[in-house]
Amino acid sequence: MPYLFDTPKQRQHMLHAIGIQHVDDLFAQIPPELQLKRELNLPPAASELALQQEMEQRLGQGGTSLKTCFLGGGVYDHFIPAVVDEITSRGEFYTAYTPYQAEASQGTLQAFYEYQTLISQLTGMDVSNASLYEGGTAVSEAVFMAMRINGRHQKVAVAGTLHPEYRQVLETYFARLGTQLVELPHTNGVITSETCRAAVDSETTAIVIQHPNFFGCLEDVAALTAIAHEAGALSILAFDAVSPGLLKKPADYGVDIAVAEGQPLGTPLQYGGPFLGIFTCRNEYVRKMPGRLIGKTTDRKGRDCFALNLQAREQHIRRDKATSNICTNQGLLALRTTVFLATVGPRGLKQMATLSHQKARYAADLLTKIPGVSLKFQQPFFREFLLQTPRPAAEVLTALAEKGMNVGPDLARFQMTNIDNWQNCFLVALTEKRTRGEIEAFAKALKEVT
């Protein structure tokens, strides 16, 4: 049933006021030959009760409740405090829209201003926007922004250790524009200064690096950034949103634009979305930034308040000259992130990052004691690492799933042929949620299946 309110008598009153006999008269605007002469062929309307029961059947089992989750690849099964769901379930937040009318949206606007500040504190970067779609598009938007800044459109140097889906999005975005994506090949899982220096020149708009990278290894971001800067290129860093709890902040490496997938900070997995793209940069580039920005200002009576700022960059004003075609931010996810960071605070985030790291080290230690199983790269890692086993990874992962644990993704999923023995490699990710018992059970299971 549609959510209708009016009684037949009220409808008659409305039709009369309009001056028509029947609702169909209003659709006379549509030429008759274009009108659909039948009902849409869709399943019949289901009651709330029937739909609830059916969906419990179809969606009630599964997700991370089904198996122990050691899955990574840019999306992680972190703990989400109950406060986050409680606050973001408030209709005043989730049924509002873009805060164009500042007076009717101070709650949203202040929360986004707080989001921008929290992300600046997390990254050390001067400015954060109010979020983009997700991590992958944030990387592509960063490259567009670099092009606006230095006017170079020919080349982008992309780390071979970048998330393959980020790389794929870059290819889709830039293929038509004739921009060359120059891959920086890795050496033992990381990009060396020599490789970077050889690939970056005066036509390169930016280098795109990930740290910790897709394989979990740590890049020498400061050195790579210095090389980019020497060539007049920008340094774009995709970082792990939890990593500043333990590792240096993006700004400490001197990067120009830092982006991240924001999911690990309070957003559920939801089979890949909606998430949010964290997007930050240096102050001097703020007017080249994509996406929504909230600013503090004063009202007519001199009271502090918040409003959309620098809208002249955006599509509803600048149209084809806009810094991006993006119309919205990921408002509700930005709110989730804001509540999450306010709740866990700096000590909570440090604990999260530290526990994830310790558990990852413990898991790696146990797993690599299994004959034939080894770390693909002998490198330090944060909370994720690439494991090599004697058997094809696809078989191993299927066997592990049967034993109750989800692990991966494997490199075969992305056809990552730039790694030798790639068919036998897969990622293992740990969060604070994994217990010693679960890790030991995983090691036992892997031993049985290799």
Add this chain to the structure above:
Amino acid sequence: MRNQTATQLLFEMSKAGRGTIVFPETDVPPVTSIPAIDAEHLATELLPLPEIAEPDVVRHFVNLSTLNMSVDSHFYPLGSCTMKYNPKRHERLARLPQAATSHPYQPEDQIQGLLSILFEMQGMLAEISGLPGISLHPAAGAQGEFTALLTAAAYFKDRGEKRTRVLFPTSAHGTNPASAALAGFECVQLAGGRNGFVDLDELKSQLDDRTAVFMVTNPNTLGLFERDIAKVADMLHGVGGLVYIDGANMNAILGKTRPGDFGGDMMHYNVHKTFTGPHGAGGPGAGPIAVRDFLAPFLPAPVVKYDAAKNWYSLSTPAKSIGQVRTFFGNVGILLRGYFYIRTLGGKGLREASENAVLNANYLLSQVKDFLEVPHGDRCMHEFVASARRIKEQTGVTTMDIAKRLLDYGFHAPTVYFPLVVEEAMMIEPTETESLETLDSFATALRTICSEPADLVKGAPHTTAVCRPDEVNAARKPVLCWSAPEC
């Protein structure tokens, strides 16, 4: 009741050293066999994030929420945005385990239920649009536009055609030209006819073998059905071009007519508008696209396919796919809410929802046209565009003033100053989930405002916590981040 201290910032509430959330102590022993992180990579101090006790976090955000207008609390006739009721049942259903906690790299055999629903959603969107090729992948309407344009570009390239121009009327949403530019096309803007429709002669004069796509919103942003849309489509097809339908206004025509039946080759849906995925204070949305069969091989990856013989759902990549435009499958959480909505209404219910949306808009139009100019006639689809031009000439009161004054009466403002083709525009979309009583009280408020003293209206809003932020100075010297006061 509003708490007057609500506007303190999180950062002003922080006290260094306050114990916040505590995770369990580590339960794993230290290991030495694994390379340790170099000191150069480790943080040397605690992040400067605020430290706030949980009860204060809760009170802070609950109080902030009271400073918002929302669909749950207010009539929100924001034109082009379809601010209809967001059914609560969808929220509970979207939290079911497989929907909420599936990892994007989880094996397919564990998510057959979810994939089967996404597969059904593809079929339902194909039926509603009359266009068989569906991609649920794009994150929002604007990304849907961009994705469809890349799909079209790949199609032309495959045919060995070099088409560089994308056309659209002045009344187009700003995202249309922005998406076309991002996709590498040349943007050509048509002035449009004086009566609010696409000017066929003007369109004809711009069409040639460089034409790739004509982007048009239908019903258009004036709330009018483009009555010549079939001719427009014929003209485009005649020169080998394609018609893109911006689906922002689908709420007017569900079950009444279909983009595929009136000549559209591609379109996007805004699930957060038409199918009640909540707007979330500015997102997330979901912007699935629907295309003709000959464009389907170029759609982005992945799509869900079904093998009836094995009764198995899996992800697949179309034969000549443009690739991914974002990570992972799509905004599944929002797509599911759209699915729940379609399942709850069925074909008949969707048609009735559109009928009521159009009825409500026309009723409201009939109630305001005697005191507010409505330049494009006394019939509309699901929304109409009024103008305060006359009032501004007479009293100096502008559309913005009226919009702000409406807030005092407890109504969210309409969309203002859009579309660009109407002076002092006020775009009003009541949606189908508002009662006659609400529409009447809104019309009464609008009527009252139009006869109020100019000073009173120009000083509005008077009852909100703030009044008319200074956006000019804010842009001159942007303050986008709180910083600790120097002491």
